[in-house]
Amino acid sequence: MSTTISTLVRAAAAEGPGAIRPAARLMSILSDEPHRLPEVFQAAAGLEAGDSGRLTLPRLLIGITGAPGSGKSTLTDALIRDYRRRHPDRRLGVVAVDPSSPFTGGAVLGDRVRMMRHATDPMVFVRSMASRGHLGGLALGVKGVIRIMGLIGCDVVFVETVGVGQSEVEVAGVADFVMIVLAPGLGDSIQLLKAGLMEIGDLFVVNKADRPDAARLHGELLAMLRVAREDLSGHHAPVVEDEDETAGDLAPWLPRRPGTLIEPRTFLVSGEQGHGVKELVDDLEALGSEFSPRWQAQRMDSIEQEVREAVIEEATRRLRGTLQSQRAGGGIASEVLSGTVSVDEAATRLLDETVTRTRPRG
Ligand SMILES: Nc1nc2c(ncn2[C@@H]2O[C@H](COP(=O)(O)OP(=O)(O)OP(=O)(O)O)[C@@H](O)[C@H]2O)c(=O)[nH]1
Ligand SMILES: [Mg+2]
Known part of the structure; x- marks a missing residue:
């Protein structure tokens, strides 16, 4: 093992803001050379054999994906603000996978500016990654970054990807569960029908609830989810009289996606104005307390695989x-x-x- 990596791991695992720079260096090394991940594991295992008592993976990994401009970054920002208020002592991580695609050219700078709100907060670690040009694949690169975020004590890590390619599917495999963000005014039915998104989501969030057409989109979402899930499961969802279409409710009448632990659920929120954000964080917290141990076990299974x-x-x-x-x-x-x-x-x-x-x- 190289001494650089073990020194950096030791420094990154230390308490306090001094951990940020070595953590960032480790992430850069891993994004150029993902095959060095085992060295990081080895160095971290050496530390954990001591009495640092640190969790080696974040407690919760939340995937966030959706069409360009649906408000994923704005929503992530709002979730973080709420979460930080609830738990001032817990560190958070954001992995923003930059699309590096001609469709979303201006987005990268926008993301950086929005995330700047947390730039001076040593408890929020934001890392951007290009979705192209990853040796060993994007998922491997993201896993490396997540591992480092675990090492510096991030409790929850959000992984944001734009739902325009294979990347969201790859990243869904890395996260414990996946939040799909939709917004009115982006070619609704195309957005909803986009192959893949319906199948990989657990939480469906209609964002921009401050706009008048958001409620209609939420209704359409429920209808389309029903069809998508019937196709997926091969049997019909039971017909429910008086389906509850209010935001923030479980949709237990929908079959779950294969392999997930949680029932699909929908929310109507405004990331920009904050409506519904508290309810969404309440749900994320409840999911964390109920399922985190089983998600940890699933991650061990996937490493074995x-x-x-x-x-x-x-x-x-x-x-x-x-x-x-x-x-x-x-x-x-x-x-x-x-x-x-x-x-x-x-x-x-x-x-x-x-x-x-x-x-x-x-
Ligand atoms: N009206 C309204 N606009 C919003 C809301 N949330 C985000 N927006 C706007 O929608 C645009 C896109 O927001 P982003 O948060 O950058 O969306 P994104 O999904 O991260 O975009 P990409 O990373 O480019 O895919 C911005 O102009 C935001 O100001 C909201 O709740 N209401
Ligand atoms: Mg974004």
């Missing part, structure tokens, strides 16, 4: 080498044909050869 996939990939790569040299040397097929070895024996022999041949020395 990553390891399994890596093992299979590596084994396949090594076996290919053995098969090639074996074929060059005359082939095992004729031995099988002549009955000298069975197919099972041949497979075992090739595996054994691969392990011996590729065993690291030392």
